[in-house]
Amino acid sequence: MAAIVIDGKAIAAKLLEDVRLRVAELKKTGVLPCLAVILVGEDPGSVSYVKAKQKALTEAGMDGWDLTLHETAPEAELHTLIARLNADERVHGILVQLPLPAHINEDRIIRAIDPHKDVDCFHPLSMGKLLMGQPGFLPCTPHGVLVLLKEMKIPVSGSQVVIVGRSNIVGKPLAMLLARKEYNATVTICHTGTKDLASYTRMADILIAAAGSPGLITGDMIKPGAAVIDVGVNAIIGTHLHSHLVGDVLFDEAQETAGWITPVPGGVGPMTIAMLMHNVLHAAEGK
Numbered sequence: 141m142a143a144i145v146i147d148g149k150a151i152a153a154k155l156l157e158d159v160r161l162r163v164a165e166l167k168k169t170g171v172l173p174c175l176a177v178i179l180v181g182e183d184p185g186s187v188s189y190v191k192a193k194q195k196a197l198t199e200a201g202m203d204g205w206d207l208t209l210h211e212t213a214p215e216a217e218l219h220t221l222i223a224r225l226n227a228d229e230r231v232h233g234i235l236v237q238l239p240l241p242a243h244i245n246e247d248r249i250i251r252a253i254d255p256h257k258d259v260d261c262f263h264p265l266s267m268g269k270l271l272m273g274q275p276g277f278l279p280c281t282p283h284g285v286l287v288l289l290k291e292m293k294i295p296v297s298g299s300q301v302v303i304v305g306r307s308n309i310v311g312k313p314l315a316m317l318l319a320r321k322e323y324n325a326t327v328t329i330c331h332t333g334t335k336d337l338a339s340y341t342r343m344a345d346i347l348i349a350a351a352g353s354p355g356l357i358t359g360d361m362i363k364p365g366a367a368v369i370d371v372g373v374n375a376i377i378g379t380h381l382h383s384h385l386v387g388d389v390l391f392d393e394a395q396e397t398a399g400w401i402t403p404v405p406g407g408v409g410p411m412t413i414a415m416l417m418h419n420v421l422h423a424a425e426g427k
């Protein structure tokens with residue numbers, strides 16, 4: 141039987157509607173949630189991500205500040221801007237669109253953001269809180285994956301989860317969250333040093349691919365009935381230089397074996413934006 145395709149777009153739309161209603165309530169108390177989005181340069185991928193975030197902010201009834209610096213702006217200019225936004229009470233969240241140009245140190249920039257406004261949850265303090273299970277922001281993509289699992293009623297407690305990828309923004313925080321007592325999964329993290337990747341993925345009740353490697357996960361690497369969450373977003377250049385997006389999983393093959401599967405696009409991507417809106421709302425509510 142073919143897998144159930146998880147409609148991330150529909151689940152995200154439901155969450156955004158909830159955010160929109162709560163924003164309307166908050167506005168009645170005189171608080172307008174506001175996210176400042178900083179973009180350095182004009183990388184087309186980053187420009188389109190920023191546009192998608194601004195669109196979601198508008199739809200949720202929130203304020204979005206679009207702050208673009210020139211590609212060659214010195215790091216000091218970015219620090220000055222962040223310090224101004226940290227001090228500005230109208231701003232509840234600050235997001236610096238990554239990657240930054242090579243002359244700017246990303247770690248220093250992330251550390252400069254006030255952790256109370258760190259809605260991306262990239263600051264070391266936010267990551268430390270996450271590791272220790274203390275209240276705070278959750279990173280948007282991992283949080284989006286958890287919500288998808290919950291909404292689809294996919295059993296997590298006691299399950300074997302295999303995550304392919306150990307980045308600071310996806311693999312690592314997702315592993316830490318799923319290993320928490322409240323989720324109770326047994327988590328394995330795979331990476332480029334993993335020998336015989338398929339022997340791990342075939343054990344997974346929940347397989348999460350976050351490698352950025354198109355076609356890495358084939359149908360024969362999936363346990364029958366498993367939930368397959370494809371975080372990967374890879375642009376493939378086709379004929380006439382038209383590009384389209386694919387995940388890390390060979391969808392058609394995987395769909396034959398899996399129990400549930402997320403499509404790309406329309407799976408995890410919309411959830412990431414929805415969880416960002418959720419974090420901005422929380423920051424504005426002072427939670």
Ligand code: NAP
Pocket residue numbers: 281304305306307308309310311330331332333334337350351352353356371372373374408409410412
């Ligand atoms: P990243 O920082 O490049 O990390 C990729 C991870 O995957 C690394 O840990 C790497 O291992 C591992 N990996 C790569 N190729 C592998 C292979 N052949 N076998 C086993 N492990 C492999 O990437 P990221 O930022 O986490 O993003 C991962 C993917 O998710 C990308 O396609 C990105 O565009 C996408 N993404 C999507 C969303 C969304 O909202 N849908 C959000 C964030 C990211 P090593 O550590 O050994 O190098």
